Amino acid sequence: MTLLTVAGRLRSAFERSLEVIVFALMIALAVIVTVAVIYRKAGDSLVWYDEVAEIVLAWITYYGSALAALRGAHIGVSALVDALPRRLRVATVLVAESFVIAFFVLLGWAGWAVLEVLGTDYLVSLPEVSTSFTQSVIVIGACLYIIAELLRLPEALRAAASPASPGGP
């Protein structure tokens, strides 16, 4: 098995795992909102509904962002980079990737620092759930984003080096 095959399989497995998580979170959000409406109409509101639904949205944001990074789907402006000569294009992709990775390294580090502080905090509506569990998505999301960027880097560089279709982070 060549290194390229291993990398390809690793990327597929990573993408599939993120897809399963994002699918589950999307369905969970729909179920939570629907159940909450039914309960409210039955005169028995779920106290945890708003808080949990918001947390699921935040989880969709960070797991989905890693998947979006793997697919190169984040909103950006590629017009200027596309117009650059090939070598400069490759260099620009590397610089842009460095900024993106540096941002998520900082975010992950800040997230870790916060987790230690939040160790004794719990959700208002569900006191059995620790805030450090819900906020862990920042650290995990930052790590997943960095992995996604690194797995996509060869493809982005290949695209930047090709005469026709450059790509970016």
Next chain:
Amino acid sequence: MAMLLLFLGMLALVLINVPIAVALGIAAIVAMLTAGGLDSLPNLAIVMFTGATKFPLIAIPLFILAGAIMNTGGISRRLIAFASALLGFIRGGLAMVNVATSMFFAEISGSAVADVAALGSILMPAMKQKGYPGPFTAAITSSSASLAIIIPPSIPMILYAVMADASVVQLFVAGIIPGVIGGLLLMALCYWYAVRYDYPVEEVFQLRRVWQTFKEASLAFLLPVIILGGIFGGIVTASEGAGLAVVAAIGIAAWYREINWNQLWTAVIDGGVQTAVVMLLVASSALLGVYLTEAQVPQRLAQAIIDFTNSPWLVLLLLNIFLLAVGLFLHSAAAIILVVPIVMPVVNQVGIDPVHFGLVVTLNLAIGQQTPPVASVLMTACSIAKENVWDVTKANLPFIAVLVAVLILVTYVPAVPLFLVKLFYG
């Protein structure tokens, strides 16, 4: 000076294709470090988390999900059949069917890209087969889908409501009259083209066929009644209405027994990715927002504009020009997230109704979706129709002119968007 450097740094990052969400985040980190040193850095994680937990935005993934289920459940096909039975007897009928179905689909999905993907893949090949020119076909599909974002429910409106602290329900109500006017104008233009270029009649009008196709699509008609009736009737919030839309869409698709599970899987994940892309922008803009608010940037900008003029009409003209320019280069979600918090103080100070301004913003960005280089809906239509972007853009100019006419009407006759709002909400 520091503000200018920050802006230039952010612009440089965006120009080298760093995702806008990350560029905003980096600018915010620089501002945080400058103001509060290393100790302020943990705030980065807290704001990036709380910024992504805005309850009203829960409606975004849910409406995307509802639209995705509708697409895979055979509902698009039934809607097209009904519109064809109703309007197909008119010359250029299929182009009108395209506009009518887009307007109806808008009441379910809330996303113009979803409309183009769902309806365009069925209607555009059919139109081309009947002899409509490819660029015209892609242009009308694209423009009518963008008009649809002002017909409720609308994802850009939900985003605007959160950013401007406006009522999402009132925004939805405000979109109805301009949406219908725009749709009728697009249909009238299609008719003019059809007569001039002798486009075909689709089918003979038969009341029996209208009734039969109506019956087949009747469950689909129930969906907007559930969504909009629930929201406008005050029974559910916009987010809960979106949740109900998902359940109703699953029920209807299961009833029709036409769910394609593979398509559904892909659509749900794509919906999750779209949501994440928008929400990461929302979170990182919250981060930069902390700095902008501390530095009172929006207030200072508002003062500068008010020193120049305090006429609401002139301010609206300036904002329209600015938003049209922004729409050329930015995706509509990014434009709303970046621009709205900065311009809201001036909008409030000169006395423009935030709901009125919401419609102005949404229409500007609908036009932005049609104008390259960044034109998400037009690009989707071109890619499905396999047509050249510039040919389609040329054919699209008269339809864009219709959208601009609706924008002018909405901007300078506030009664057009606000009549129903005043009627229902005083």
